[in-house]
Amino acid sequence: MDPNSLKALQGAAGGGFVAEFDLAVATTSTPYVNVYPWNSGFGTKYSDPSTVPGGNAYGVAFSPDGADLAVAHATSPYVSVYPWSSGFGTKYSDPSTLPTGTGEIVAFSPDGADLAVAHKQSPYISVYPWSSGFGTKYSNPSTLPTNTGYGVAFSPDGATLAVGHHTGPCIAVYPWSSGFGTKYSDPSTVPGTAGYGVAWSPDGADLAVAGYSSPHIYVYPWSSGFGTKYSNPATTPTGPSYGVAFSPDGADLAVAHNNSPYLSVYPWSSGFGTRYSDPSYIWPGLGFGVAFSPDGADLAVGHSGSPRLSVWPWSSGFGTRYSDPSTLPGASGNGRGVAWSPAL
Numbered sequence: 001m002d003p004n005s006l007k008a009l010q011g012a013a014g015g016g017f018v019a020e021f022d023l024a025v026a027t028t029s030t031p032y033v034n035v036y037p038w039n040s041g042f043g044t045k046y047s048d049p050s051t052v053p054g055g056n057a058y059g060v061a062f063s064p065d066g067a068d069l070a071v072a073h074a075t076s077p078y079v080s081v082y083p084w085s086s087g088f089g090t091k092y093s094d095p096s097t098l099p100t101g102t103g104e105i106v107a108f109s110p111d112g113a114d115l116a117v118a119h120k121q122s123p124y125i126s127v128y129p130w131s132s133g134f135g136t137k138y139s140n141p142s143t144l145p146t147n148t149g150y151g152v153a154f155s156p157d158g159a160t161l162a163v164g165h166h167t168g169p170c171i172a173v174y175p176w177s178s179g180f181g182t183k184y185s186d187p188s189t190v191p192g193t194a195g196y197g198v199a200w201s202p203d204g205a206d207l208a209v210a211g212y213s214s215p216h217i218y219v220y221p222w223s224s225g226f227g228t229k230y231s232n233p234a235t236t237p238t239g240p241s242y243g244v245a246f247s248p249d250g251a252d253l254a255v256a257h258n259n260s261p262y263l264s265v266y267p268w269s270s271g272f273g274t275r276y277s278d279p280s281y282i283w284p285g286l287g288f289g290v291a292f293s294p295d296g297a298d299l300a301v302g303h304s305g306s307p308r309l310s311v312w313p314w315s316s317g318f319g320t321r322y323s324d325p326s327t328l329p330g331a332s333g334n335g336r337g338v339a340w341s342p343a344l
Contacts, residue, residue: 017043021293022086022341025302025309026057026071029333033057033071037086038293038340040313042325049088053080059105059289059337064112066342068092068132072103072117079103079117083132084341095134099126104150105197105337110158114138114178118149118163125149125163129178141180145172151198151210160222164195164209171195171209171218173226187226191218197243197289202250206230206270210241210255217241217255221270233272237264243290243301243337252276252316256287256301263287263301267316279318283310289337298322302335309335 019037026033032053037043055075062069062084069084078099083089101120108115108130115130124145129135151164154176161176170191175181192213199208200222207226209218216237221227239258246253246268253268261282267273285304292299292314299314308329313319329335 019043019086019344020295021344022046022062022066022084023293023300023309023311024060024062024069024339024341025300025329025335026060026073026289026337027302027308027330027333027335028056028058029330031330032073033060033069034309034329035069035084035088036325038298038311040298041322042311045325045327045329046087049082049091051080051091054078056333057336059103059118060339061106061108061337062339062341063108063130064110064342066344068108068112068130070106070108070115072106072119072337074102078119079106079115081115081130081134086344092133095128095137097126097137101148104148105152107152107154109154109176110156114154114176116152116154116161118152118165120148124165125152125161125172127161127180138179141172141174141183143172143183150194150196153198153200155200155222156202156204160204162198162200162207164191164198166194170211171198171207173207184225187220187229189218189229194240196241197245197256199244199246201246201268202248206246206268208244208246208253210244210257212240216257217244217253217264219253219272230271233264233266233275235264235275242286242288245290245292247292247314248294248296252292252314254290254292254299256290256303258286262303263290265299265318276317279312279321281310281321283307286334288334289339291338291340293340294343300338300340302338304334307335308333309338 059072147166243256
């Protein structure tokens with residue numbers, strides 16, 4: 001079947017589109033969060049939630065079991081979480097202690113027991129116990145990130161929490177065990193100006209930071225602390241970088257950034273390989289969020305300008321971009337964070 005065609009599979013209960021995953025994108029225009037079934041192409045967009053997030057949405061994440069969907073957004077309560085079962089349930093009650101400013105990104109711990117929100121205004125990172133609802137916010141770390149939190153990610157084993165933030169050192173990493181431990185020492189070479197997206201390799205041995213300043217991508221070995229930064233790629237991203245993701249097998253590293261081609265992908269094996277050729281389609285605007293599908297077969301990017309969400313087949317290089325969904329995410333604005341559900 002042509003890769004730009006949807007798979008109309010016959011399901012056991014009578015036929016129709018059968019999703020392998022769900023794909024969510026946060027947008028800066030209403031309804032602010034958009035979710036589609038996915039099976040080598042877009043299915044019909046799910047109905048919007050009855051209570052939409054409060055304002056422009058920047059980050060989105062499914063819980064590890066796929067039962068909940070969290071959204072970070074611009075106005076109070078700054079984070080909204082919904083039950084998810086092939087559609088939105090009624091929004092959970094807000095946390096008793098809200099994040100203190102615009103929610104920039106959200107992340108569940110690998111066991112689904114905690115939910116982290118990076119945000120504007122001190123303390124810049126807020127973490128809550130999660131069990132089909134918010135628990136009491138954990139105490140702030142003794143050493144806070146130095147400014148707005150833009151990126152957040154738990155390590156694959158859940159024992160470490162990384163926060164990308166504005167102003168030096170631009171990355172803060174903490175031991176995590178139902179609360180913050182003492183911040184690890186800063187890397188000897190810190191990201192410049194701002195750390196945006198952060199991502200752990202699947203084995204937890206490397207930590208990547210998308211940064212504003214050249215070389216725009218910083219990757220460090222990690223073993224209970226930062227090792228020496230890996231050498232820069234031979235061809236660096238062409239502008240400030242906002243999103244970063246490892247493929248599920250850890251063999252590739254994708255970076256969404258400012259300036260054409262807006263998306264750079266590299267082979268990864270304890271260092272950068274030669275950047276893959278650009279996709280044949282390059283959208284006219286910034287790349288923000290980026291994520292590989294759980295099976296590694298597809299690569300999604302949230303970006304400025306229509307269609308705000310683009311997806312390519314991925315197999316050690318870009319295939320032909322999939323056709324846009326029949327209902328685009330938002331009537332205007334930008335696509336920001338993207339997230340795939342676990343396998344359905």
